[in-house]
Amino acid sequence: MKIGICNEVFQSWSIEKTIAFISKLGYDGLEIAPFTLADSVDEIPLSKREWIKQLSKENNIDIIGTHWLMVKPDGLSISSKDSDLRKKSSKYFEKLVKFTSDINGKIMVLGSPKQRSIGEGQTKEEVIEYFIEFIKGPLVQANDLGITICLEPLAKNETNFVNSVTDAISIIEKVNHPNLKLILDVKAMSDEKRPYDEIIYEGKKYLAHFHANDENLLGPGFGNVDFAPIISALKNIGYQGYLSVEVFDFSPGPEEIAEKSIRYLKKFL
Secondary structure, eight states, X not given: OEEEEEGGGGTTOOHHHHHHHHHHHXXXXXXXXXXXXXXXXXXXXXXXXXXXXXXXXXXXXXXXXXXXXXXXXXXXXXXXXXXXXXXXXXXXXXXXXXXXXHTTOOEEEEXXXXXXXXXXXXOHHHHHHHHHHHHHHHHHHHHHHTOEEEEOOOOTTTOSSOOSHXXXXXXXXXXXXXXXXXXXXXXXXXXXXXXXXXXHHHHTTTEEEEEEOOTTSSOTTSSSXXXXXXXXXXXXXXXXXXXXXXXXXXXXXXXXXXXXXXXXXXXXX
């Protein structure tokens, strides 16, 4: 397993400073939230994409891929009753696939809780069909470019659509495409109120990415979550992907978050 970190942790830092810093700490990869670079990927020129790729090579850092995919531009939706908006959003997601490929990423985390939630007067089955329709085009492109799109179960206080590993697997199997896989996130897993290793074993067939954090919204090692059984389960299923540090409380500051998280995770590897 390798250790990565998400770039929004570094808030106002440049990509250049971020990559150099995490390289010195011993991280293997960086996961990028496109909205930290521009409101739309249309605004990120090829020259900047090439520059990011070059920076990562110079510092021996992988660009793992992308996450927080649909927070910008405003108004995107997977689950809207407006078919034109869903088509527009799907086309934009295809641009995100291309962006991920351009910066040499391989993983895309499909969380986007607000953009996928079941609306008033809608059924779960209806939104599942919308999701299947939405993801078709991006998956064709993902297959062509060697990108894996990972569906992320999220807590009930974030969304009412795909709240468990069981929910995610059901949809992954309905779509039945080799480029649609599963990501698990410790904070989100906490909402299931069952052992973390049990969730990992259930998802083992499809697991392609993993977000390391704590139920307190901080990094691994900052709270009460014991990563020993989590890492043990990941080893037992033969998981070879990334443990990517994603936090939602930035108050300790980027240096402390990055330093303490990698030091804690390395104890188990």
